[in-house]
Amino acid sequence: MKPLNHAKITSKKRKFFIMFFITFAFVFGCLYITLITANKGVAELEQKHKYYNDIAVKQGEMNLLLDEILIEINDLRFKDRTLNERKNLQSLINEKRFAINNEIQKSKTNLTNSFVLYEEFLVELQHIQTKIDVLKEAETNYDINKTQLKKCIDKHDQENKKK
Numbered sequence: 001m002k003p004l005n006h007a008k009i010t011s012k013k014r015k016f017f018i019m020f021f022i023t024f025a026f027v028f029g030c031l032y033i034t035l036i037t038a039n040k041g042v043a044e045l046e047q048k049h050k051y052y053n054d055i056a057v058k059q060g061e062m063n064l065l066l067d068e069i070l071i072e073i074n075d076l077r078f079k080d081r082t083l084n085e086r087k088n089l090q091s092l093i094n095e096k097r098f099a100i101n102n103e104i105q106k107s108k109t110n111l112t113n114s115f116v117l118y119e120e121f122l123v124e125l126q127h128i129q130t131k132i133d134v135l136k137e138a139e140t141n142y143d144i145n146k147t148q149l150k151k152c153i154d155k156h157d158q159e160n161k162k163k
Contacts, residue, residue, distance in 0.1 A: 055114045058103060062118055065096050069125060072096075077132050086136070093129060097122055 003009065075081075076089050101122055104115040113119075 055107070058107060059115075059118075062100050062103065062115070065100050066118075066121065066125075069093055069096050073125070073128060073132070076129075090129065090133075093125075097125060 072089055072093050076086065076093070081089065100118060104113075104119055104122075107113075107115060
């Protein structure tokens with residue numbers, strides 16, 4: 001026995017199942033797209049995280065080298081050293097400066113440069129080294145002139161005592 005509105009019931013069931021499957025497909029399609037987008041986002045975040053961690057590690061290494069350079073510059077300026085020791089210390093400072101500069105050049109990309117401050121600092125360090133050399137040379141010349149002047153005064157005093 002079939003109900004009188006069997007055709008109508010079948011039609012409504014068919015519409016319900018079609019709408020249900022369309023909705024089901026739409027929901028799972030959206031879910032699939034969301035998961036794909038989330039995976040791409042996670043991959044992008046991991047890449048950025050690695051990039052920024054690499055930058056932080058390089059900055060830490062550069063900071064240690066810069067600390068060593070500053071200590072050596074301080075030693076160069078305020079401790080008495082022979083000419084050979086001064087040259088060796090200057091070459092050590094230059095090697096460290098070049099190592100930092102090479103690391104900066106390797107790390108440069110077309111879009112960003114995370115080490116601009118370090119580049120400026122290296123330029124200032126070079127100027128400081130040059131000024132220290134000039135000051136040391138002037139100090140040496142001053143000492144030489146002072147010694148010669150003292151000798152001249154002593155010689156002049158001896159000549160005056162003889163007269």
